[in-house]
Amino acid sequence: MKLRKKLAVVGVATALVAGVVLVAPAQAASKDLVVGITLDIDKLDPQGATSFSTVRALGLVYGSLVEVGPKLQIRPGLATSWGFNATGTQLRLHLRKGVKFQDGTPFDAQDVKASLERILDPASKAAARANIATIKSITASGLDVTLNLTIPNVPILAALDGVNMAMLSKKDIAAGNIGKTVNGTGPFKYVSWDAGQSVKLIKNPTYWGGAPKLDSVTFRVIPTEASILSALNAGTVQFAVITSPLVAKQVGSNLTMYKTPGLAYMALQINARQAPFNNLNVRLALQCAISRAEVIKTAASGDGSVIGPITSPAYKSDPKARPCPEADIAKAKAYLTAGGYPNGLTIKTMVAPTQQATIAGIGQSLKSQLAKAGITMELDVVDDSTYVSRWLAADFGTAIANNGGKIDPDTMYTRYFTSTGNLNKVAGYSSATLDSLFIQGKSSGSVTQRTAIYKAISAELENNAAWVWLFAPLEYRVTAKNVTGFIPLATGSLLELRKVDMN
């Protein structure tokens, strides 16, 4: 009897303790932020980082010369002041004093020179090489750097922002350690990478912007966004970037949701060098048959805005400045007849749904809308890598693309729509007009002048229906309620986590 009673008490106690352990969410004593990501990072070299997770994680560890602020203004980063010469062929930057790399070595102009030269060197396969290709030579002394350019290139200043322009230690570059050792000037220090599972960062107490309030940031891999939302609800994850509008819809009032317009945009790319798309009337028919508002409503649950080609805020295209700002089926049919297809036609569209959450929805919406104008759209669904290899070979008639925007329209489109651009084959369209306009835009230093130039570029692209620009989806960032001070950036960077606090 007594023994049984004792056992019962022990049993109940164990159950209670187990219950508490089970039910209580994992609360840490220190301020540790866990960020949920669906895909693991794929490298440790910031200058070669292209996948979202890698860009976001390494963007907290490394710094660049300039930064882009919440209002998309260029502000000081590792450089505190700068200026072009009169002809715009020379950019001088003065660096911040007292900055140290995470391994303790001081940061100076020699590091900038070595980093930029590494980007320019084809052997490093740096992602941003084309954006600064106009650099002819670099002189560095003390805290001053001078970039000598081959042609006037004002947009190069904006191009100096971002993780692909990370400033590396000349020591690491010389030793060939980039991608193996992680040593930057950013607010968080790299600790470890558990492949397929997590990346751990801790705060950098000597950060030039002041030590972060968070003690650590961990990026944890949880492959589906639905599970990430569940983790947010369970309290095991406190921050996430959500891309699916349907998942975003389920975010409850127990979490904080930031919906911000981004620079990325969705477009129906057309290969204007392939029949029947080499026929301007066919392209215009496509443009006029589509109601972008309807695409946003169905594919993005209403979270997006109609855009023109240029999403850079200072030079934003007017979405109404196009042949058919609203869908006009009659006009579309007229264009088809003018193009020689009075009974409609069938087109194929390459689609990779895994690239972005709204792509599958866009495909369905477009198919349904184009059918009303007599255009049968066949969706050619492929996986990401297949899409890339066919996309690069321009082996498609039309394709639904999710392209990144930049704060400067030059870096956004030079590689696509100039005849010498390395992605012009993919873009499928170029003209002498565009070529000369892009050169003018690059070299002009006056904002008024540039505004006019890029307005002309936009008009040229829309009137020739080079592509059908659809919309810019809102970006969703979700945090736990106790995470305060976060400012989302349209570039997608999570840099503002350096100011964030957890209560």
Added chain:
Amino acid sequence: MQGISTLRRLFFSSTFIRIASAITTLFGISIFVFLVLRVIPGNTITGAFGIETGALNPQQIAELRHYYGIDQPMIMQYFSWISSFLSGNFGYSYATGRSVFALTKVALPVTIELAFIGTILGVIMGIAIGMFSARKPGSFRDFGGQLFGLLALAIPGFVLSTAIVTIMANKFHYFPNSLEYMAPWKDPWMNFQQMMFPGLVLGIAVAAPVMRTTRSALLETIDKDFVRTALGKGVPARKVQFKHVLRNSLIPIVTMTGIQFGYLLGGAVIVEKIFAMPGMGRQVLEAITRREYATVQSSVMVFAIMFVTINILTDLVYRRVDPRIK
């Protein structure tokens, strides 16, 4: 004397044949997976660089082809991979900077443990419900048991998984799988919590066929004469069930269990995805997306070797257990 040595020779030779055919099968698989991967469009470069591949000049592409080992003729690539594999070098995963062997060393135990737990849970549930049902065939409880079996079969795994995750996380704020994965030797209690739900989902899927096999095997055996004799002699019904009936019904149950376990070892990809388990299924799927040939090939070979071994073992157990084959 001669009889025994003949028997021994027979046994050895049939085992030998079995192993020889298993090796042939494995070679076939290695060639098949190698070819299948090369047929899919895209390659390691597009997998690694995405659309930025367009920014690479021909010289860079040539360097990368050499770096990734895809500039060699196919036969060379195959032989260089298979010979490394056989000597224990499974290849290199460029994305993670780790050897495939190191990655597999971490992922394989997760998959094995999950398969194990799923199979055991499934077998226990299946046999228990099967016995429960078979005792009174045609009764209400039989109907209930069969209904469970059918529903367990019919509800897709990803529906069940998502439902569990959503309810547990939203209502009870409990989602151990969103925490760092803990191996059983590092943190057994957390490991148990993380294996619990995915194991349950897999177990339910396994329980369905096991339950139906158990039930029909039991019903078949119960009819047999020796059972009636035992019951007639006054042996209690439960004892009869366990000792005589179940033992004789074991063969199909064992076969079914072997098949299920082998199948689960393939890395239950969907469950691993939803429950964020860092197992082989995810490893293969992500490597396919990145077109990391060595990772996919070596991982598939590891799985195939385990699968084939399980089949041989199941076969041997089958031979020992089945009183008819000796």
Added chain:
Amino acid sequence: MAKKKEVSQRGAIHYYLQSTSGIVGAVLLLFMIVVSICAAMGWLPHNPLDQNVDNLLHAPSSKFWFGTDDFGRDVFSRTLDGMRRSLTVSITAVSLAAIVGITLGILGGYLGKWFDMVITRVSDVFFAFPAILLALAIVASLGNAWYETSLAIAIVYTPIFIRVARGPVLSVKEMDYIKVSRILGFSSPRILIKHILPNVFAPIVVQIALSLSWAILTESGLSFLGLGTQPPNASLGLMVSDAQPLAAFAWWTLVFPSLFITIVVVGLNLVGDGLRDALDPARRSS
């Protein structure tokens, strides 16, 4: 001989009708087949592909009996069309697997020696190969049309049919009356058709019913991974997969397709049970 077969066939149907599971399964299955035929003939209240921007995610109503989805499409019409597509994919896949598998299995078992060894080895290779990888490879290189999904599933299921067909052939081959027939000079095809096929019939028919149900579930798993039916076409698996994020506030998008999958899978399995009872006298349970 002939008389015996007639009696046993009549007997089989008689036994099938005595099995409760068989009858229930047949009713469920028949219902789903009728539903699919309606969808195939276009006898649906709405076009499954018609998008209605003003009717997004509406609950079941008199106009939309099962409600609408996130594109304003009628869930009822899509569910029925989805049933048709899931059954089409499944039947195509299993037919292909069965035809190829039975032929190879019977030939392998009957001809023996090298032929049998090669077939068994190749079959083992496919059996041990992860199905997902195979499906991904086929889809990535050929495309995602429904027949390519069927092909992927067919390849994965062929080994089972080879195995199921081969077994009885091996055991029957050794029987005296077969050996006598061969000595007497009866042609192989005649032996195959008269004696071997009837023995293979029962397990094959049962396996077909089971494989049909597995194929439907496999298609839904593939759709979840993005490898199966592609939008905007509806298959039950794709509808269930798409409904995951919607279920919390639009239960009808998940419940109805899941219900239909469950019913058809349960039906097929019950039919399989009934067939097993009817065709194999030793295994008849009350």
